[in-house]
Amino acid sequence: MSTIEFNKQVVLFSNSLNSFAYTLTKNIEDSKDLIQETIYRALVNKDKFMDNTNLKAWMYTIMRNIFINNYRRASKRTIVNDESESQFVINMHAGTAYNSGESKLIFREMDDALHAINDELRIPFMMHHEGYKYHEIAEYLNIPLGTVKSRIFFARRELKQRVQKY
Structure with a gap:
């Protein structure tokens, strides 16, 4: 061409x-x-x-x-307002004030919330999260494509409800 x-x-x-x-x-x-x-x-x-x-x-x-x-x-960027008289905006990379203890606690609670979800919903959700396409999940689990989509939807909804406090 x-x-x-x-x-x-x-x-x-x-x-x-x-x-x-x-x-x-x-x-x-x-x-x-x-x-x-x-x-x-x-x-x-x-x-x-x-x-x-x-x-x-x-x-x-x-x-x-x-x-x-x-x-x-x-x-990767977080904008923070400096409340000083000059009102500068500071660009700061996320994670500058990293609190590993709090992060580990949140991660553990998120992991617990994920594992509290029924396996029927959690397995397709985790496969999709790991990068599998809907049709690949359906083929692997030997279930219809629509079932895969609905299970992922319901898993997201349940996970969202469980971690609402964050």
Whole structure:
């Protein structure tokens, strides 16, 4: 595919990225930034795109990866207001004031809450948490796909109720 054709296709598919970007970010301005970054990266990395493959899927993958990277980067920072007269905002990496005793206690209580859930719900939930796809869990446990999804949903709900105090 020539560069001109590639650029036209990227611009054509950029319109279909809007809803996916908004689904990820839940914010119009952030979704616009995400689309812009996706188009930029697609154009810069044209040489990595293999001809006769799905360009739209490739762009969706780029967008998802950018979103995940931005989310991870943002989750490592915590903004703290300094209540002094100057009102500076201090960027501090999460974990600077780490309390391992409290963390161990919370982890133990979370683990206890997870193990208190019925095995019928906990096993599909843990498999999904470990990265298995729904269809892989269904195949492994020899149960219907819908059952896997509902068990994971109910496990999440029960776990959320058990750890509500945190």
